[in-house]
Amino acid sequence: MTLTQYFVAMSIDGYIAEPDEQLDWLSPFSGLEGKRRRYERFFDEVGAIAMGARSYEFVCRQDTPWLYADRPTWVFTHRALRRHPGADLRFTDEAVTDVHPRLVEAAKGKNVWVLGGPTLATQFVEADLVDELHIGVAPVLVGSGTRLLHAKAYTPWVLAETHQYGSFLALRYVAPRRDT
16 A cells, blocks of 8 residues: 655754755764664655655755656646756646645555655645654754644644664654554
């Protein structure tokens, strides 16, 4: 069964990026024993990606080969963006509810990763399309920047799994309608 998952890291004060969209605060935790393998296992199960325009531009600014291999990626945007060489991209301004069936089909039995910031992730959550939240919690106070989500209503989730890598926590929550 294909799951739609939001996989992201945040500071303990709830930020996923600094005001200048930098992620330097996360670097000290990249080499923690087991954490890298957890991401690799997650990514091996990803068949398609949904990404917002700001996240896409962030990835493009890294001046590296496309990080997401051959995974078809839908970039949700209302403006023209340059194509990253080597990426399997589809730019769209459609609603997440309209695109989600195509993401699931393209995933071919694997999972859909909602990658990036709170605007797109919140749209998926509010449309009741997200099955799991994978949230890494770094023991850092960032102070300001981009928040995890922009939830507009109380929505309970079920904690399904925890892992600790030093002082970094990896949490997996499932939507209460699908507590598997």
